[in-house]
Amino acid sequence: MFVDLPESELRQYRSSQADPADFDAFWRDTLASSRRHALGVAVEPVDTGLQTVDVFDMTFAGYEGQPVRAWLRVPHAATGPLATIVQFQGYGGGRARATEDLLWASAGYAHLLVDTRGQGSTWGGGDTPDPEGSGPQGPGFMTRGIDSRETYYYRRVFTDAVRAIEAARSLEVVDSDRIVVLGGSQGGGISLAVAGLVDGLAGVFPRVPFLCDFPRSTTITDSDPYKEIGRFLATHRHKAEAAHGVLAYFDGVNFAKRASARAWFTTALMDPVCPPSTVFGAYNEYAGPKEITVWPYNGHEGGGAYDDEATLRILADLFA
Template identity: 60%
Template sequence: MSRFDLPLDELRAYRSASAEPEDFDAFWAKTLDEARSHALDARFERVDTRLATVETYDVTFAGFGGQPVKGWFVIPAGTREPLPVVVEFVGYGGGRGLPHTHLLWASAGFAHFVMDTRGQGSGWAPGDTPDPVGSGPAYPGFLTRGIEDPYEFYYRRVFADAVRAVEAARSHPLTDASRTAAIGASQGGGIALAVAGLVPDLAAVAPDVPFLCDFPRATTITDRHPYREVASYLKTHRGRTERVARTLAYVDGVHFAARATAPALFSTALEDLTCPPSTVFAAFNAYAHEDKAIEVYDFNDHEGGDFFQQAAQLRWLPEKLTA
């Protein structure tokens, strides 16, 4: 595979053409007000993983519409004092998985909260959260569910869930709410960016090869799914491009990045056909907080830095969360 996007010097200056809706802030304020009209009702039930170094809890909390959303909460064994908390969002098609697979951040001395993604969890890791909200005609996948109306769009529900996940994580007595990080890779990175723009008091954000950024470019520069789902939908539903573009603008990571108030560590890969580097740089360049950095992996596809990026995060996050 060869590099297909802009040269690196142009990527560092690139700006998205995504048009921000005039009522962007009002739309999300209304969405979150509606979500918060339901009691959070966060419940943490201890589970036996047969692991000696961590304690794991099966979590249920009320997300969008008061609907139950699952998660895992993992802390170092024997924790007695509040810890910084890392809230993680997962990639496209995956769910929260099995509890013994989430050991990294508790092993580093943090509390770790993993949000299940509604309706997903059958692609590569199992999930346990349904999406009971109906959808009109959609291309197989999740990206076009309700895509012609921002109020019916699938990611409105997911982003509301994500904000409530942060609130659920912070509600546990063994977390320090003032030291909260949002992280994730691919779709998880896009969700983390949304949280960065919607939660004003995070301590750190780490979007890894983030999805859901710079839709005007992403949907035209790559043929790879999930972005291809939008083109496939419009191929069948001719003449609806403007309506779809309007909906996508409400969930574009570029606009959330412009509202971010926490330090950030991004990553991108220059041969990434799934989340092209220009779309990641679009969000990075728009990111409002001056304390930001981006790791660039020259010869990698959507795996990006993978374990190398985790190592970079392990060097970076403690500085932000233990200050």
């Protein structure tokens, strides 16, 4: 069933999310601190047995120089520079196996699939630890380090993502002027953060994005992962105001206000995980050129393969 506002109201909806006065300074200082560390990009070929796609095990320095893993996939024997898709994973997943997710390289693009620190044990498998400690948290990642913006988990994840773009731009096989970011759910939220923090992207594809419009998303759904925050605040009743103050620095709504690259969003009207109003909360604030595809009869899977096919057509025009 529909889980949210009618589509006509969604297109008019505006999030109540606050825009912290020092939002830009916080992220400028966060990224500057991590940029003191060399990128340290290492790329090693992987023997997969594939004939049309070459796969490389890539490592680069993310937040505060901590190593982050990724798969780099390119068409066999490609020399570049190639238009490139940098992809971020959904909640709980890691970069998975070297022979998975071959679509983008098969279409002729370089494809950097970035691991998510600390995740990868719900599905897919991951190889990047999160060595930072935190205070009390609920199960999952949504409340890890939520007592302050400095310790909050997604400060590290979003910094890793920005550094992934910088690492990609350092590769000879990558055309640094033709990079798009893509992801579904959590990956869509990370893509929005990157769009707000990185200049010169060729495009942004946030599919049913998570991590958007926390004032609404934490109260409108009983589905995880947003419900992790609700359970935490039901226990730590006195922390609600402070927690939302922290979350404002990591909300896709506030990153969307700072984005300039052209964006193609998707949302689904029967999505209980990332309700469509929370997606429109970010979409309606997005500062760059934008389009959104609405899937009326779908849940959190969104358009699935239909989104892939549409993205291939868009990329062909974008990079013609």
